[in-house]
Amino acid sequence: MNPNDKTKMFQVSTLQALALGYSRAVINVAELMKHGDIGLGTFEDVNGEMIVIDGHCYRADENGDVNEADGDIGVPFSSVTFFKKDRSFDIGCMESVDKLKEYLNLRIDENFGLNSMHMARIDGSFKRVCARSESGHRSHHVSLKDALSKTQRDFNFDDVRGTLVCVYYPDYMDGINASGWHLHFISEDRKTGGHVFDVSMTNGTLYLDKVTNIEITLPNEPAFDTYTLKNASKDEIKSVEQK
Numbered sequence: 001m002n003p004n005d006k007t008k009m010f011q012v013s014t015l016q017a018l019a020l021g022y023s024r025a026v027i028n029v030a031e032l033m034k035h036g037d038i039g040l041g042t043f044e045d046v047n048g049e050m051i052v053i054d055g056h057c058y059r060a061d062e063n064g065d066v067n068e069a070d071g072d073i074g075v076p077f078s079s080v081t082f083f084k085k086d087r088s089f090d091i092g093c094m095e096s097v098d099k100l101k102e103y104l105n106l107r108i109d110e111n112f113g114l115n116s117m118h119m120a121r122i123d124g125s126f127k128r129v130c131a132r133s134e135s136g137h138r139s140h141h142v143s144l145k146d147a148l149s150k151t152q153r154d155f156n157f158d159d160v161r162g163t164l165v166c167v168y169y170p171d172y173m174d175g176i177n178a179s180g181w182h183l184h185f186i187s188e189d190r191k192t193g194g195h196v197f198d199v200s201m202t203n204g205t206l207y208l209d210k211v212t213n214i215e216i217t218l219p220n221e222p223a224f225d226t227y228t229l230k231n232a233s234k235d236e237i238k239s240v241e242q243k
Contacts (some may be wrong), residue, residue: 007212008211009214010039010080013026013218013219014176015077016232017077017224020141020143020146020227020232022223023042023044023073024223025074025076025227026075028071029070029073032052035054035081037052039080039081041078045136046148048061048135049195050078052165060195062133062134062151062152064185068190072135081119083121084209087209089196090204094197094200097198104118105181105235116170118209119208119211120166121163122162122204122207126161126199128156128198129185130198131195132194134153137151141226155194157187157192163186166183176216
């Protein structure tokens, strides 16, 4: 992808494949960063949550501690784009992640965007961020839900400043990615973060881009064809990606 093409979502593999247990490296972090400066995903063997922001790729481990990821680490699933900050909004108090998602949906609906992809960044102050991450689980044909049941941990960050990276895919793309909003958090000092399942925000600033093109890089090995992707459970995907 041309780095000057700033309206394209670059995706590694599909969420269906990850949900069914395809967690092998498709590309590495260094290659991923040629295709975007903001986004989210995970690492080989689902070894932590990925937060891409300001052109850096960070890994949140199972304790919520964050470090910048080495370029040679494998990536089985991710969505990134080059961020333009097309629209911005000041946000007041948001008492829950559901309220925040409702607000985000209103912002994209008013711009006729419910059938498009979106990347959002929210810089703000938070009373609490409820998040989770995981350590790696090397497996083949072990579902994401089962792998996370062995390694995933929950944690809270209280009275913290930081950033939510938020990706939206429309419902007709469900399976390629999770339909609706998917949020990851990283603290302002870049020391803590993870996958967000609830949040209480005091105030913040939302930056929002509408994305109308997508490029998907699929695994290029015979093992990928041993997965029947249409069998991926939508309920399982929703339970691990949006709750």
